[in-house]
Amino acid sequence: MTEILTAAQMRAIELAAIESGEVTGLELMERAGRGVVDAIFDAWPDFKTARGPAPEPPKYFWQDEDAYKAIVLCGPGNNGGDGFVVARLLRDAGWVVEVFLYGDAGQLPPDAKTNYQRWSEIGAIRAFADISEEILNGASLTIDAIFGTGLTRPLPDEIGNVLQFVSVQANSRSKVRPPIVAVDVPSGIDADSGRPISHSVIENDEGYYTPALTVTFGAAKVGHFLDTCTSDYSCNSVSDRRGPSLVVKPIGVEHRIEVAAGNSRIVDLFEPDKARHIDLLGRSSVGLNLLFLSKDRGGHKFSHGHALVLTGGFGKTGAARLAARGALRVGAGLVTLGVPPNAQMEVASQIAGLMMTRVQGGEALAETLTDARLNAVCVGPGFGHERARALVPVVLSNKRATVLDADALSAFANAPEELFETLHENCILTPHKGEFARLFPDLANRLAEVPTRGPAYSKVDATREAAARAGCVVLFKGPDTVIAAPDGKCSINSAHYERSAPWLATAGSGDVLAGFITGLLARGFSAMDAAETGAWLHVECAIAFGPGLIAEDLPEILPKVFCELGL
Numbered sequence: 001m002t003e004i005l006t007a008a009q010m011r012a013i014e015l016a017a018i019e020s021g022e023v024t025g026l027e028l029m030e031r032a033g034r035g036v037v038d039a040i041f042d043a044w045p046d047f048k049t050a051r052g053p054a055p056e057p058p059k060y061f062w063q064d065e066d067a068y069k070a071i072v073l074c075g076p077g078n079n080g081g082d083g084f085v086v087a088r089l090l091r092d093a094g095w096v097v098e099v100f101l102y103g104d105a106g107q108l109p110p111d112a113k114t115n116y117q118r119w120s121e122i123g124a125i126r127a128f129a130d131i132s133e134e135i136l137n138g139a140s141l142t143i144d145a146i147f148g149t150g151l152t153r154p155l156p157d158e159i160g161n162v163l164q165f166v167s168v169q170a171n172s173r174s175k176v177r178p179p180i181v182a183v184d185v186p187s188g189i190d191a192d193s194g195r196p197i198s199h200s201v202i203e204n205d206e207g208y209y210t211p212a213l214t215v216t217f218g219a220a221k222v223g224h225f226l227d228t229c230t231s232d233y234s235c236n237s238v239s240d241r242r243g244p245s246l247v248v249k250p251i252g253v254e255h256r257i258e259v260a261a262g263n264s265r266i267v268d269l270f271e272p273d274k275a276r277h278i279d280l281l282g283r284s285s286v287g288l289n290l291l292f293l294s295k296d297r298g299g300h301k302f303s304h305g306h307a308l309v310l311t312g313g314f315g316k317t318g319a320a321r322l323a324a325r326g327a328l329r330v331g332a333g334l335v336t337l338g339v340p341p342n343a344q345m346e347v348a349s350q351i352a353g354l355m356m357t358r359v360q361g362g363e364a365l366a367e368t369l370t371d372a373r374l375n376a377v378c379v380g381p382g383f384g385h386e387r388a389r390a391l392v393p394v395v396l397s398n399k400r401a402t403v404l405d406a407d408a409l410s411a412f413a414n415a416p417e418e419l420f421e422t423l424h425e426n427c428i429l430t431p432h433k434g435e436f437a438r439l440f441p442d443l444a445n446r447l448a449e450v451p452t453r454g455p456a457y458s459k460v461d462a463t464r465e466a467a468a469r470a471g472c473v474v475l476f477k478g479p480d481t482v483i484a485a486p487d488g489k490c491s492i493n494s495a496h497y498e499r500s501a502p503w504l505a506t507a508g509s510g511d512v513l514a515g516f517i518t519g520l521l522a523r524g525f526s527a528m529d530a531a532e533t534g535a536w537l538h539v540e541c542a543i544a545f546g547p548g549l550i551a552e553d554l555p556e557i558l559p560k561v562f563c564e565l566g567l
């Protein structure tokens with residue numbers, strides 16, 4: 001797990017570092033600008049040479065001069081200050097650089113003003129009004145240093161119009177365009193929520209602009225992994241196949257940010273309210289309870305738990321069978337499918353390795369659950385609303401660790417409070433966007449409103465509120481899956497940037513996820529650990545399988561993922 005920060009947390013760290021006397025704001029800005037230029041040269045090694053010929057393939061630009069040319073768009077705050085540093089360093093590296101400033105140079109904050117002056121001594125600064133399509137198209141690279149973590153309100157039209165064009169540039173699939181590098185955060189995107197504050201101004205048919213590369217400082221920001229910030233429109237990224245890149249450059253304040261297990265966490269230092277802490281489930285598995293996934297040599301099947309996966313009726317059992325297969329592969333000792341009589345034949349012919357028991361109504365289910373060895377239940381995939389309304393209360397009253405998915409959630413759309421009253425701390429709800437809106441319509445509406453102020457209401461906020469209301473863990477699915485516990489503990493399971501897994505968007509993939517989590521519950525994981533580990537493994541499986549993935553492949557590739565983890 002990796003710590004990710006809100007804009008306020010990052011500001012607090014920066015301030016503490018400056019106030020302690022260990023670094024000046026100006027030095028931090030210099031390191032930030034240097035970080036951007038280093039990241040550019042890492043991403044496009046040809047740019048280091050400062051002069052053409054244009055790299056082949058791909059063609060990054062239209063070159064009509066010897067030197068590479070950068071357009072640097074600077075805003076009125078410290079993000080703009082970083083832009084002036086980048087301009088100077090690129091020029092030192094032999095580039096032609098054109099700088100544009102939004103706003104009044106006299107109003108720049110002190111460190112940005114110093115760097116403005118340093119640049120003024122070596123180059124011109126023009127107003128935003130002078131920017132044209134021709135200028136932007138004639139560059140090898142555009143640097144977006146307009147706004148970073150300080151964005152508070154909708155963008156003025158003048159900036160919106162430039163970003164509108166940049167957006168078309170970045171998103172064009174028909175032409176090779178000069179890449180865009182965002183300093184800290186793509187301008188107009190709120191650093192906490194990943195949502196555009198300026199929605200109406202810039203969004204076009206192809207969506208918000210996606211930089212080829214975003215370079216952020218010290219730690220990634222929460223918004224980098226949420227909502228629009230993770231949309232994947234760019235065809236002009238560092239590597240087209242991989243999609244947009246996010247690079248975190250150190251600026252010397254990292255000792256103040258929790259980086260490794262055992263260190264004090266940022267939240268302990270700056271926010272006594274531990275609930276504000278947010279983890280990122282990224283490439284690193286550090287912090288996940290993976291050792292617990294190994295099976296000790298002396299164990300037998302009952303020492304790894306017994307999961308019950310309830311199925312729907314005839315013709316509707318596929319989803320639950322996928323979940324059951326996931327539960328078995330993730331290591332539950334036994335998995336039993338609870339099947340209504342009309343689906344027995346269908347299930348019996350397709351369940352190698354699984355067991356089956358007859359579960360028609362509430363009485364039969366209560367009887368089944370008298371077996372205390374059944375320690376985890378999955379209910380919802382392919383279940384049907386009627387069956388869910390009858391059986392979910394029985395499952396919940398038996399207080400087993402339980403995953404409620406799909407129909408087990410939607411069936412309570414008219415009376416979510418009824419469901420919340422019966423949930424307990426060992427439950428996990430796994431809604432996708434539509435199911436979330438059925439159970440938490442007010443939170444979904446708030447999330448759907450176009451934000452007019454930053455920090456904007458985010459998927460993290462909504463999931464935390466939902467978990468507190470439901471009194472159990474909520475895993476809000478999507479390409480930006482957010483997992484929250486009632487006490488506010490929260491993580492984002494990222495499937496973006498170097499962990500991009502677009503093939504996961506396939507029918508049945510959510511059923512397998514519910515099965516993974518149920519299997520982990522059966523193995524004794526706590527609800528939050530099971531949700532986090534299940535979601536993380538789910539993405540790892542998709543990455544391990546790659547293109548062509550269908551849901552059935554997810555459980556089958558899990559052994560390979562386990563092997564690579566050294567289990």
Ligand SMILES: NC(=O)C1=CN([C@@H]2O[C@H](COP(=O)(O)OP(=O)(O)OC[C@H]3O[C@@H](n4cnc5c(N)ncnc54)[C@H](OP(=O)(O)O)[C@@H]3O)[C@@H](O)[C@H]2O)[C@H](O)CC1
Pocket residue numbers: 010011014028029032075076077078079080081082109146147148149150151152153154155156183184185217218251
């Ligand atoms: N955190 C670090 O360790 C470092 C951060 N650096 C860089 O600094 C920015 C954050 O700088 P900050 O000055 O706080 O914020 P911004 O540059 O993003 O923007 C603030 C200014 O913009 C005005 N503003 C905000 N929204 C709008 C808008 N919609 N339209 C017009 N103007 C807007 C705001 O004005 P106010 O009236 O709201 O005060 C500010 O003037 C961070 O992202 C990093 O890039 C350091 O350089 C390195 C260390």
Ligand SMILES: [K+]
Pocket residue numbers: 079144145146147148182183184185186187
């Ligand atoms: K920016």
